[in-house]
Amino acid sequence: MKYRRLGQSDLKVSEISLGSWLTFGVGVEADAARACIDKAFDVGINFIDTANIYGRGAAERFLGEALAGRPRDSYVLATKLYFPMTETDRGLSAAQVEKQLDASLQRLRTDHVDLYQCHRYDEETPLEETMQALTRAVESGKTRYIGFSEWPADKIRAAIEMAGVARFVSSQPQYSLLWREPEAEVIPLCAANGISQIVWSPLGQGVLTGKYDPDSPPPADSRANDPEMGGWMDRFMDRPILAAVQKLKPVAADAGLSLAQFALAWVLREPNVASAIIGASRPSQVVENAAASDATVDPALFAQAERIMAEALD
Incomplete structure (x- = not known):
């Protein structure tokens, strides 16, 4: 496993990190989830990402239990706030930053997280209020650093230009061979200002594993066939996209990789991705995916894959 510095912080995070959306505390049985965490540590993954909204606190509670026996300095822990936890608790107001951070720390059974992230931009709260609240969170020691997820470029720029507040060190966008939108504005802006990308859905909700046959229904045990977990996948399940993904398999094989490993290595080719x-x-999924960190791929194969997907996505 290789490690990269997270923005202008002193955190070094594994190139492959373990998330908990739709899995831990929710979609995956507890013993299997613990086995995944144990294997993640075995292969060198040190970065674990969660959010208060995942299972309405269930993912954080599970991680609090699963990580309880490990030295706190042996892993980098990140969580988020923004989405509704109750009918009245939502957003990025100063009151919510304080309340939700304290609640997350209690569920995670720790006195601090390494990274506290704004899960989306809050149009109903002045940016200055949010940034000042996040700054107080850093100064209190409850979080070491701050980040954001899926913020538009103009809001990122406004936060960067604000004086007297803590600096963002991370951005968490969706990014994959199926979704390259961050390349237009977000990645260049962040790269110029010491902010790294922590990429979610680098495998396109599992589509880039190649397990979905364009001419057959999704496997019974797959995410796409799960009413709760498959709702985010519709745009990637069109037949032309699934057919194009199948064309990526021999390209990945030429690189000596599984398709999942190739897709992850493609994301990691971007220097701004931490x-x-x-x-x-x-x-077994953890082991396979972690191996992408050590992959060396001819850039010509990445270019070939990009052309295949571009034709399908046009």
Whole structure:
């Protein structure tokens, strides 16, 4: 496992990180989830990402239990706030930053997180209020650093230009061979200002593993076939996209990689990406995906893959 510095922080995070959206505390049985965490540590993953909204606190509670026996300095822990936890608790107001951070720390059974992230931009709260609240969170020691997820470029720029507040060190966008939108504005802006990307859905919700046949229904045990977990996948399940993904398999084979490893290595080719978040329901998935960190791929193969996907996505 290789490690990269997270923005202008002193955190070094594994190139592959373990996420908990739709899995830990929710979609994956507890023993299997613990086995995934144990295997993650075995292969050198040190970065674990969660959010208060995942299972309405269930993912954080599970991680609090699963990580309780490990030295706190042996892993980098990140969580987020923004989405509704109750009918009245939502957003990035100063009151919510304080309340939700304290609640997350209690569920995670720790006195601090390494990274506290704004899960989306809050149009109903002045940016200055949010940034000042996040600054107080850093000064209190409850979080070491701050980040954001899926913020538009103009809001990122406004935060960067604000004086007297803590600086963002991370951005968490969706990014993959199927979704390259951050390349237009977010990645260049962040790269110029000491902010790294922590990528979610680098495998396109599992589509880039190649397990979905364009001419057959999704496997019974797959995410796409799960009413709760498959709702985010519709745009990637069109037949032309699934057919194009199948064409990527021989390209990945030429690189000596599985398709999942190739897709992760493609994301990691971008220097501004510090880590790619994977989800896992089995330890074997963790092992396979972690191997992408050590992959060396001819850039010509990446270019070939980009052309294949561009034709399908046009």
